[in-house]
Amino acid sequence: MTKNMEIKEHLLADPCANEDHDPHLYGNKLEDSPAYAAIRKANLLVGEYRREDLADLDLLKPNTSKKTNLWRRILYYLRYPICGCFCYDMFNKEFLVPAAHVLKLRDEEGGYFLAGPGMHYINSMYVYSQGRAVPIEGHVQHGDCAILFVDQGYIGFAMDRGQPVLLPPGLHQWKSDTLQFVRHIDLQDHIIKIGPYTLLTVDEGYAAVTQNNGRQVILPGGEVHLLDHKNWKFEKFMTMKIQTDNLERIQATSADNIIMNVTSTVNWRIVDVECAATLAAETMAISGRQEDTSADISKLRDDVLKQAIASLSSFIASVNYSDSFHLAAAAQASASNAEGIPAAAAASSGAQHANSRDNPMFDVFRMKSAVEHANVVTMKYGIEIMSINIISANPCDANLTRALASGAVAAAEALQAETTARGKAKALRINAEAEAQAKKIQAHADANALEIKAKAEAESARMKAEADMDAAKMLSSSDVAVDLAKINASAGALATNSKLFFAKEPEYMKNLFSVQ
Structure with a gap:
């Protein structure tokens, strides 16, 4: 076997036939990233062409050096002195491939092969290179030989006889007449077409x-x-997120036949996707072509807005718009006279008349009936209307607006005067009640003071009487003390009196002041 035949067999060998390229022998798990979970779960990733590193690529290995080539050239010139210098480059090919590059070569039979980094020598006049050496990066294609780098976050998409081949991240090499690389596919997009597959x-x-x-x-x-x-x-x-849409400016007629321009919004969301997609969303084009199908939910949105407008018009038709002016006037007068109304009275009045003070056009509780009316229809195709909100409602007739406003001003002034009078009367009544209460409290205090004084005097007299009684008992126990007491009493009686008493006998004087 000649050297050229050995090179040819080396070049034409199927890289996948080498058991060293068995994908199960490699520990490369780049596709274990969560980005590849769905594709990996479907077993669509093909790892049989993957190589661990550049050294594992099946390339023509370097087989010489510059020194060897120089001696070979010198010997060729010496052997063929006349034509050697002209024929050497014709029958002998020398190639220098830089590191991390490959050189595209063709042989005499039109075969394709790649020469790896290093110095190469081929003894054949039919082997030639196609261009300069190219770096080993991205995709290198040379006939039926291919080298491919797939970055993390991408997959390599190739076709082999009509079947898709998905290559995971890493370095790949193959030699095949039917396997053709198509493109790199970035996995960050929401919709990724991969041949017959869709990610x-x-x-x-x-x-x-x-x-x-x-x-x-x-x-x-x-x-x-x-x-x-x-x-x-x-x-x-x-x-399925909450949607807020502006309802188109509509003209609606109130219960008192006033035509109004109404601006409003509606909040809604999809609660049953399957029902909405089946009954309301467009999923098929009339032309039958997939690309003509609407990719948004515009038809579904239009249905929701139309139903909201219908329910809002029904609600407005039940409201007397002119009442809103009188209620607004009442609220304005109440606010302007808040200082003239006691807090307790204002609180009780607000509790009793809260419903009558609300503008019917912006009544939250009454508006719920419009929402319920709309949901009766929209819930049938999986849509819930959460709220309908009126932003403004103005009569189309400007003259009517001015007339209603004038009536509202008059009503406000009358209510203001009434409220002021009611406040003053209430203040006078409260003052009278306060004075009566003060007098009552003063009288009660005086009575308590007299009662306490009388009780104190009675207690003092009782205590004095008890003391005199005790003294009398003590005197009665001694005759001398009794006599002395009598004398003392007689002296006291005569001290401030000019009258003198004389007795015929001493015994008479002794009993002069005795108590009978």
């Missing part, structure tokens, strides 16, 4: 509507889903 990333708060052979399939949010055949088609994303 969907559905965020939380959304759902994906798909059709699997005509059967509707709703895919939940917060996950990545793989549609694994051509007729499993993605239709649209449907949001």
Whole structure:
């Protein structure tokens, strides 16, 4: 076997036939990233062409050096002195490939092969290179030879005889007449077409509507889903977030036949995605082509807004708009005279007349009836209307507005005067009640003082009488003391009196002041 044949066999060898390239022998787990979970779960990643590093690539290895080539050239010139210098480069090929590069070569039979980094020598006049050495990066294609780098977060998409081949991150090499690389696919997009497959990333708060052979399939949010055949088609994303839309400026007639321009908003959300997609959303184009299908929920949104407008018009038709002016006037007068009304009275009045003071056009409780009216219809196709809010409601006729406003001003002035008089009367009544209460309290205090004084005097007399009684008992026990007491009493009686008493006998004087 000649050297050229050995090189040829080396070049034409199938790299996948080498057991050293068995993908199960490699520890590369770049596709273990969560970004590849859905594809990995479906067993669509092909790792048989993957190489661990550049050293594992099946390339033509360097087989010489510059020194060896120089001696070979000198010997060739010496052997063929006449034509050697002209024929050497024709029959002998020398190639220098830089590091991390490959050189594209062709042989005499039109075969393709790649020469790795280093110095190469080939003894054949039919082997030639195609261009300069190219760096080993991205995708290198040379006939049926291919080298591919796939970055993290991407997959390599190739086709082999009509079948998709998905290559995981890493370095890949193959030699095949049928396997053709198509493109790198970035996995960060929400909708990724991969041949017959479709990779969907559905965020939380959304759902994906798909059709699997005509059967509707709703895919939940917060996950990545793989549609694994051509007729499993993605239709649209449907949001389950709260939506706020402006209702178009409408003209509605109130219960008192006043035509008004009404501006409002509506809050709504999808509560049953499957029901909404089945009964309300457009999922099929009349033309029958997938690309003509609407990808948004505009038809569903229009249905919701139309129903909200209908329910709002029904609500306005039950309201007397002219009453709102009188109620507004009453509220204005009440606010302007708040200081003339006692707090307790104002609180009780507000509690009793809260309903009568609300503007019927902006009555939250009455507006709930409009929301309920709308939900009777929208809930049938999976939509909940949360609220309908009137921003402004003005009569179309400006003259009517001025007339109603004048009446409201007159009503406000009358109510203001009435409220002021009522406040003054209330203040006078409170003052009279306060004075009566003060007098009552003073009289009660005086009575208590007299009672306490009388009780004190009685107690003092009782205590004095008891003391005199005790003294008398003590005197009665001694005759001398009794006599002395009598003398003392007689002296006291005569001290301030000019009258003198004389007795014929001493015994008479002794009993002069005795108590009979």
